[in-house]
Amino acid sequence: GAVVSQHPSWVICKSGTSVKIECRSLDFQATTMFWYRQFPKQSLMLMATSNEGSKATYEQGVEKDKFLINHASLTLSTLTVTSAHPEDSSFYICSARVAGGSYNEQFFGPGTRLTVL
Amino acid sequence: AQSVAQPEDQVNVAEGNPLTVKCTYSVSGNPYLFWYVQYPNRGLQFLLKYITGDNLVKGSYGFEAEFNKSQTSFHLKKPSALVSDSALYFCAVRDPHSGAGSYQLTFGKGTKLSVIP
Numbered sequence: 001g002a003v004v005s006q007h008p009s010w011v012i013c014k015s016g017t018s019v020k021i022e023c024r025s026l027d028f029q030a031t032t033m034f035w036y037r038q039f040p041k042q043s044l045m046l047m048a049t050s051n052e053g054s055k056a057t058y059e060q061g062v063e064k065d066k067f068l069i070n071h072a073s074l075t076l077s078t079l080t081v082t083s084a085h086p087e088d089s090s091f092y093i094c095s096a097r098v099a100g101g102s103y104n105e106q107f108f109g110p111g112t113r114l115t116v117l
Numbered sequence: 118a119q120s121v122a123q124p125e126d127q128v129n130v131a132e133g134n135p136l137t138v139k140c141t142y143s144v145s146g147n148p149y150l151f152w153y154v155q156y157p158n159r160g161l162q163f164l165l166k167y168i169t170g171d172n173l174v175k176g177s178y179g180f181e182a183e184f185n186k187s188q189t190s191f192h193l194k195k196p197s198a199l200v201s202d203s204a205l206y207f208c209a210v211r212d213p214h215s216g217a218g219s220y221q222l223t224f225g226k227g228t229k230l231s232v233i234p
Contacts, residue, residue: 043226093160097220108161
């Protein structure tokens with residue numbers, strides 16, 4: 001149980017285009033999902049917290065208009081990188097927290113590698 | 118603010134020997150502590166957590182960790198290392214008193230474990 005999927009697993013796009021990454025909780029409902037960014041050989045940096053039915057909370061320094069987050073249902077959150085540039089190339093990882101219950105851990109997706117040419 | 122330190126960028130250990138990956142934390146109250154493992158180009162996999170109770174926590178794949186409040190540490194251990202344990206290990210902390218609805222994790226920078234055959 002508690003499986004999180006991400007789609008696509010990797011994407012290559014041209015500079016200036018927009019890319020959408022999906023994060024799905026497959027066998028549980030997630031009121032809260034998190035989006036992280038990981039640079040090579042570095043730790044995960046929290047970008048934003050996504051709550052179902054409300055606006056995402058962005059961390060300091062993360063551009064809201066560039067990284068659009070939508071959490072339209074209890075099993076799906078999307079991250080759209082708008083007008084992507086080479087510096088946006090990174091490994092993007094989502095995680096989901098089980099709605100209710102006593103779980104305290106987050107369940108992570110397998111990640112999406114974005115390469116912007 | 119909460120923080121996590123993993124003082125070692127890399128740990129090398131011979132197969133069959135015990136391994137330790139160090140983690141210290143800083144949080145205002147009693148922490149929730151986690152260990153995750155990441156294989157190349159993959160998301161994070163949950164290993165174990167400490168919420169309350171016994172200071173020695175047992176997790177997946179034979180790993181365990183000991184919570185030491187006086188030393189603010191949560192070192193990851195395994196009695197006998199396997200080559201397949203080679204991966205990137207992240208320690209994470211959550212401050213349960215960081216605000217209503219806040220489930221954010223703060224990650225250490227990661228420690229690369231190499232198990233030598």
